[in-house]
Amino acid sequence: MNLQSTLRRRLAERRERHLYRELKTLAAAPGPAARVDGRELVAFSSNDYLGFASHPAVIAAQQSGAELGAGATASHLVNGHLQIHAQLQDKIAEVTGREAALVFSSGYTANIGTICALVGRGDTVVSDKLNHASLIDGARLCGAASLRFAHSDLDALERQLGRAAETDGNILVAVDGVYSMDGDCAPLAGIAALCRDYGAWLMVDEAHGFGVMGSESLPAAGSVAAAGLGQEDAPVVMGTLGKAAGNAGAFVAGPRELIDYLVQFARPYIYTTGMPPAVAAGGLAATELMQREPQHRARLRGNIDHFRARAAELELPLAKSASAIQPLLLGCEKTVMSVAAELQQSGFLVGAIRPPTVPAGTARLRIALSAAHSEEQIEGLLEALAESLSAQKAASA
Incomplete structure (x- = not known):
């Protein structure tokens, strides 16, 4: 059967099951x-x-940022890292209470790039079954063993951590802070405690938490801060700038060593043209608004x-x-x-x-x-x- 016939058949099946997207x-x-x-x-x-x-201030910032150039013209490491990117990263680190931050072109590439940089063959990724597709795909692509646990079930997580601990590799636990289709928050305090017990690294996707929740001292930092956790508890935090910030792109925030490491090993960061300066300027303005308004x-x-x-x-x-x-x-x-x-x-x-x-x-x-x-x-x-x-x-x- 030729390509077009195969595609028509598969699309017809989607329509019949009321799953066709328009x-x-x-x-x-x-x-x-x-x-x-x-x-x-x-x-x-x-x-x-x-x-x-x-928001008028965010739109004005984007328009002003466009005067720096329509695009970054190259990847960050080649020629595309502008002062506005550095300013945005510094502001994100401040708002999230982390030592440093790194901007990516999207949340999808940030999650895939980070997971694939941190773990590989011989390691284990432990994931919530309702994780975002980007976390799921990162776990599939990185080459590490992949274990999943029932949604927000701490007992199930501990069982999988016990299995992972039987190997000699590193363990990365990846969860959403706020689940994009259910709206509920992960039990992050309990998850962090289990990670400490088993020597696992905790990575939290803050796509839907950044900007809208936090702690008294870090009111826009996201669900990690709302759970009372700091950088040592959740060393890897990903957030997007296309949701509460109203712009585009994403970031990873954490210890300085993490950010330096991702610059060296996160392939979607290394081999992608930098974020357009207008988008970076808009993201910076939105992040500043989160702080002062x-x-x-x-x-x-x-x-x-x-x-x-x-x-x-x-x-x-x-x-x-x-x-x-x-x-x-x-x-x-x-x-x-x-x-x-x-x-x-x-x-x-x-x-x-x-x-x-x-x-x-x-x-x-x-x-x-x-x-x-x-x-x-x-x-x-x-x-x-x-x-x-x-x-x-x-x-x-």
């Missing part, structure tokens, strides 16, 4: 109002948790609390999540697609998440809240959700 074309970054395929919608599908993608986090927290309280009153099937990610579990792929389509007709854009992104039987609407959402917009979504689910229930009765 692109939506937006006129601009939603803030949270969005023009999608020519129609005005309120977006509850964005990871722009603080509303920084449309805590009201954005306060508004986000208020929106999360209001949404959950009203959803409980309406008896909506929400998962347990205290983060900006609020999954509404429906199970059936066809139902998820139907409800998402009805919400779009009502003026709301919500992500319909299906396998293989989530396990079979756990299809859900992924509702992402932002500091930029108004109470009126949240109420409108809740009313539309309640109406759509009620109609679905009546139709299946």
